[in-house]
Amino acid sequence: xxxxxxxxxxxxxxxxxxxxxxxxxxxxxxxxxxxxxxxxxxxxxxxxxxxxxxxxxxxxxxxxxxxxxxxxxxxxxxxxxxxxxxxxxxxxxxxxxxxxxxxxxxxxxxxxxxxxxxxxxxxxxxxxxxxxxxxxxxxxxxxxxxxxxxxxxxxxxxxxxxxxxxxxxxxxxxxxxxxxxxxxxxxxxxxxxxxxxxxxxxxxxxxxxxxxxxxxxxxxxxxxxxxxxxxxxxxxxxxxxxxxxxxxxxxxxxxxxxxxxxxxxxxxxxxxxxxxxxxxxxxxxxxxxxxxxxxxxxxxxxxxxxxxxxxxxxxxxxxxxxxxxxxxxxxxxxxxxxxxxxxxxxxxxxxxxxxxxxxxxxxxxxxxxxxxxxxxxxxxxxxxxxxxxxxxxxxxxxxxxxxxxxxxxxxxxxxxxxxxxxxxxxxxxxxxxxxxxxxxxxxxxxxxxxxxxxxxxxxxxxx
Numbered sequence: 001x002x003x004x005x006x007x008x009x010x011x012x013x014x015x016x017x018x019x020x021x022x023x024x025x026x027x028x029x030x031x032x033x034x035x036x037x038x039x040x041x042x043x044x045x046x047x048x049x050x051x052x053x054x055x056x057x058x059x060x061x062x063x064x065x066x067x068x069x070x071x072x073x074x075x076x077x078x079x080x081x082x083x084x085x086x087x088x089x090x091x092x093x094x095x096x097x098x099x100x101x102x103x104x105x106x107x108x109x110x111x112x113x114x115x116x117x118x119x120x121x122x123x124x125x126x127x128x129x130x131x132x133x134x135x136x137x138x139x140x141x142x143x144x145x146x147x148x149x150x151x152x153x154x155x156x157x158x159x160x161x162x163x164x165x166x167x168x169x170x171x172x173x174x175x176x177x178x179x180x181x182x183x184x185x186x187x188x189x190x191x192x193x194x195x196x197x198x199x200x201x202x203x204x205x206x207x208x209x210x211x212x213x214x215x216x217x218x219x220x221x222x223x224x225x226x227x228x229x230x231x232x233x234x235x236x237x238x239x240x241x242x243x244x245x246x247x248x249x250x251x252x253x254x255x256x257x258x259x260x261x262x263x264x265x266x267x268x269x270x271x272x273x274x275x276x277x278x279x280x281x282x283x284x285x286x287x288x289x290x291x292x293x294x295x296x297x298x299x300x301x302x303x304x305x306x307x308x309x310x311x312x313x314x315x316x317x318x319x320x321x322x323x324x325x326x327x328x329x330x331x332x333x334x335x336x337x338x339x340x341x342x343x344x345x346x347x348x349x350x351x352x353x354x355x356x357x358x359x360x361x362x363x364x365x366x367x368x369x370x371x372x373x374x375x376x377x378x379x380x381x382x383x384x385x386x387x388x389x390x391x392x393x394x395x396x397x398x399x400x401x402x403x404x405x406x407x408x409x410x411x412x413x414x415x416x417x418x419x420x421x422x423x424x425x426x427x428x429x430x431x432x433x434x435x436x437x438x439x440x441x442x443x444x445x446x447x448x449x450x451x452x453x454x455x456x457x458x459x460x461x462x463x
Contacts, residue, residue, distance in 0.1 A: 002036040003095035004132065005088065005112050007102045010333045012040035014137040015101060018146065028087035039091055041102075044111045045081040046118055048170045049074045063182055067175045073167065075118055089119050098125065100152045101132040104393040105342055109155050110162035131155055133393055135340040136400050137332065158393060172197040221267035222274035224252035226448050228286055228441070250286070250441050250448035252277055281443040290440040297433045300426035300460040302346035302385050303396035309341075309419065317415050327412040328397070335409070336402050337366065338420055340394050347390040348398065353382060356428065358401050363421040365403045370421055373463050377428035385427050398424045422463060429460035 006012035012030065016023060020033030029039035051058035051068050053076070058065055077085050092098070098116065102108035116126060129152040134145045176195035184193050230246045254268055261270040268274055304312070306328070313319040319327075328341035356379045364374040385396070399421050406414065433456040441448045 002097045004038040004099045006040040046075040098129045104133045106162035109159045113159045137336045226250045250450040253447040284444045286441040286443045292438045294436045297431040327416045343394045347387045350386045426460045432459035432461045433457045
């Protein structure tokens with residue numbers, strides 16, 4: 001019997017759906033037609049033990065016991081997961097082979113690996129464990145993933161990184177919380193001073209930023225803009241010249257002699273100095289000393305990782321990070337409209353480019369606002385996003401081939417789908433191209449500079 005261990009029931013059901021029928025529901029598992037079995041964890045089934053498990057004396061907080069560093073780390077089943085752990089214990093004993101089907105990230109790798117270790121699967125069987133990586137819960141994608149199983153040992157570094165994170169959290173939190181609390185008690189503080197590896201630095205950043213805002217003292221600074229009008233070119237007909245095209249503004253570039261009147265960012269703080277410059281240059285002619293034209297181009301922004309999506313959704317829709325995560329999980333697990341959302345990658349495998357036309361058609365059916373964008377997309381474009389070297393366990397968040405009536409999505413789900421879809425469509429639009437122009441002029445001995453950007457082709461920015 002081959003046993004598939006998924007990270008959660010929804011993924012287990014997606015795997016079972018493409019395996020041979022008929023299916024038979026068991027306790028915490030699904031038996032499939034060829035005798036194989038699909039089971040699952042429910043997130044982490046195991047957790048780090050409390051310090052007093054290592055030594056009873058650690059139950060009482062005392063400075064002389066710090067730092068607490070376990071010699072042999074121990075895990076214990078979570079109270080809520082003992083039943084499912086017992087199911088997996090029984091199934092692992094029956095299984096001739098195991099397929100690790102945790103989510104394609106480091107936590108997904110660790111939580112199945114630690115169950116296999118905790119339940120003492122034999123070395124020979126453990127050496128044959130295969131890894132199933134699923135980024136898309138739609139049947140066709142799951143079937144394809146099942147044909148590309150990998151050796152689970154290839155992912156030891158991923159699992160180890162998650163384990164290191166877990167132990168660092170324990171060491172940092174347990175020891176520094178106790179140390180800080182014990183120091184607090186010496187000065188009369190009776191509560192617990194909680195310290196966390198992520199929590200405390202993040203709160204520190206927020207507090208320091210808040211203090212900087214409160215203590216900020218605004219200082220006026222001064223710029224001088226010269227309003228210039230260029231004469232028409234000799235070869236231009238007078239009647240064809242447009243006055244508006246010959247007007248531009250040039251900004252004063254203070255010399256080294258002005259340094260005593262400037263701040264560390266190069267801004268002039270003296271109004272008298274700025275007014276003196278105005279008086280010198282008013283009504284004077286300007287000599288153009290240099291003109292530079294530099295062509296430029298801007299590639300489309302890459303598809304979303306989870307953090308990039310959370311940033312854009314916050315800017316556009318004032319959605320919290322948790323709302324974005326919840327909406328994405330629903331789009332992934334419930335509706336199967338997007339690929340795996342807890343991704344830190346913004347690249348796609350080159351092989352996926354073959355599905356581009358079908359994905360775009362699915363977007364056109366799902367998001368009415370984007371139909372014209374889909375029509376304008378050029379699937380022959382193959383930009384930097386298609387990069388196998390930058391795709392590890394999972395790729396960027398993109399729409400799947402599945403469609404459904406759009407009105408079945410909640411407001412948040414629809415907004416997130418549209419953001420993800422638009423970002424994908426951008427990959428099939430040309431670069432945004434432009435020319436940067438810089439003009440240096442001298443007026444009454446003072447240096448001035450004008451800059452402008454002239455768009456040549458809007459490219460992906462039409463969206």
